[in-house]
Amino acid sequence: MSVVTDTMRNGVDTEKMFATLDLIKARPELARFQFRAANRWIEGAHNRSTIRGFYAAGGEDTTRSEEFRLDAGEPGILLGSDTGPNPAEYLLHALAACLTTSIVYVAAARKVELSSVESTLTGEMDVRGALGVDEEPRNGFERIGVSFRVTGNAPAEKLREVVERARKRSAVYDMVTNGVPVAVEVSSD
């Protein structure tokens, strides 16, 4: 999609965006989505997810022409051979990507043309938790820091408002800060 018309802003088709919002307001049952991943262990800390199908707007998606493959790993100090980012790094990426897309969409809706959106994320962990050495530290990050640099054709205050609105609407920010119920089933047939 490199068509540039009056409706394109920040690479987002704002006409389509507002039409989508109107449609979902009128027919809220179309807002039910399901996303999926399938993962398979390869060796040691190396495993791979394949991602393609999802349910959206009343039916199964048929538009994705290929599956995405994501390889995970661990560095040597965590007993892997660096076959990919580790799972905690993937979580930082998920958070960065969601906040960034939210910023871009909010800016498009508010007629702000962005020049750049860059972020660095850090997560602090005491690995005694995940390694089972000590009961006291939690397994995951104790805290995550996100530092954005956002530029565009709006005053700094407006750009900050865009980021703040994006934070309030980001799916992954919601999940990472508030948590999600996870049900785990196991079979060994």
Next chain:
Amino acid sequence: MSVVTDTMRNGVDTEKMFATLDLIKARPELARFQFRAANRWIEGAHNRSTIRGFYAAGGEDTTRSEEFRLDAGEPGILLGSDTGPNPAEYLLHALAACLTTSIVYVAAARKVELSSVESTLTGEMDVRGALGVDEEPRNGFERIGVSFRVTGNAPAEKLREVVERARKRSAVYDMVTNGVPVAVEVSSD
């Protein structure tokens, strides 16, 4: 790493694993880790994270020879052009990868040789939240389902115990179920 010795189990060097645990028990200050991601917006829903450096065991890592690049996107129905998995799908992958590696490591420690670890994950979302159409639905997944199939040289009951222990020790499972404080800074210089 394809060296096979008595200490390798499930692709994990168990001698190194137990030595690491002993070292961290003796010197808990070595358990401080920091992971990072840097993200840059490209266009629309397309953004990319680069992941390389991390702090571990008292110093900055020097072993990673290359950076990992992760491209995120959205399908057309969410106003993107499918330049990669979307952020919520990346979160499912992070969770799958972390639980799987935890299963593999716990099994290695407990002398269980695994044949296969496969999982499918689903996340249910009402996109009215993230799209800002309705205040009531949350932005992120309402719930996540994880279905594992695990096989190996141990009875089903033992394999279930391995999965249960892995769930209790997984860094990403902890973060996704319990949440993490996230601090967001913005500059527009």
